[in-house]
Amino acid sequence: xxxxxxxxxxxxxxxxxxxxxxxxxxxxxxxxxxxxxxxxxxxxxxxxxxxxxxxxxxxxxxxxxxxxxxxxxxxxxxxxxxxxxxxxxxxxxxxxxxxxxxxxxxxxxxxxxxxxxxxxxxxxxxxxxxxxxxxxxxxxxxxxxxxxxxxxxxxxxxxxxxxxxxxxxxxxxxxxxxxxxxxxxxxxxxxxxxxxxx
Numbered sequence: 001x002x003x004x005x006x007x008x009x010x011x012x013x014x015x016x017x018x019x020x021x022x023x024x025x026x027x028x029x030x031x032x033x034x035x036x037x038x039x040x041x042x043x044x045x046x047x048x049x050x051x052x053x054x055x056x057x058x059x060x061x062x063x064x065x066x067x068x069x070x071x072x073x074x075x076x077x078x079x080x081x082x083x084x085x086x087x088x089x090x091x092x093x094x095x096x097x098x099x100x101x102x103x104x105x106x107x108x109x110x111x112x113x114x115x116x117x118x119x120x121x122x123x124x125x126x127x128x129x130x131x132x133x134x135x136x137x138x139x140x141x142x143x144x145x146x147x148x149x150x151x152x153x154x155x156x157x158x159x160x161x162x163x164x165x166x167x168x169x170x171x172x173x174x175x176x177x178x179x180x181x182x183x184x185x186x187x188x189x190x191x192x193x194x195x196x197x198x
Contacts, residue, residue: 057184059132066112066148066151069141069185070144070182072124072140074132087129089101113146116147136180137178141182145159158192162189166188
């Protein structure tokens with residue numbers, strides 16, 4: 001019995017050492033060597049102060065000023081945008097709460113974007129699975145261009161050019177869909193046109 005217990009204990013200790021220490025260290029080291037920016041969270045630093053983190057390319061943020069590209073709604077946490085409570089709303093297609101939220105978003109978006117072309121893109125009405133998606137489809141970003149241009153007092157074509165320059169294609173040319181990172185576009189808008197006025 002004692003011999004079996006010692007063998008089990010040794011096996012447990014070796015397994016814990018391998019999977020709890022050596023494997024994580026090896027993966028962390030490899031990630032830092034091959035993908036240091038991504039391994040550190042894809043942080044976006046302020047170009048004027050490299051010690052100030054503005055956000056991450058991987059975590060969405062809420063933007064409400066009309067001079068910025070707006071993210072899709074967030075269901076992460078009670079008030080949304082809580083990175084510690086990342087999740088979708090879990091509301092089904094027959095949910096009256098979901099219908100009320102979408103109706104409210106639709107009214108708000110139409111009021112905020114009176115010159116937007118065509119119907120409101122569905123993703124601007126619904127939260128993503130994580131509730132913190134940092135990307136929009138190109139169509140959802142383009143739909144917001146007239147509002148951004150009017151707020152910043154520039155021609156829509158100039159804002160459109162900034163949005164198009166930020167277009168990210170499919171990974172390896174075949175995985176995922178084309179997308180636009182909201183934070184990166186908003187920073188590019190500030191670089192191109194300055195900070196929006198109140």
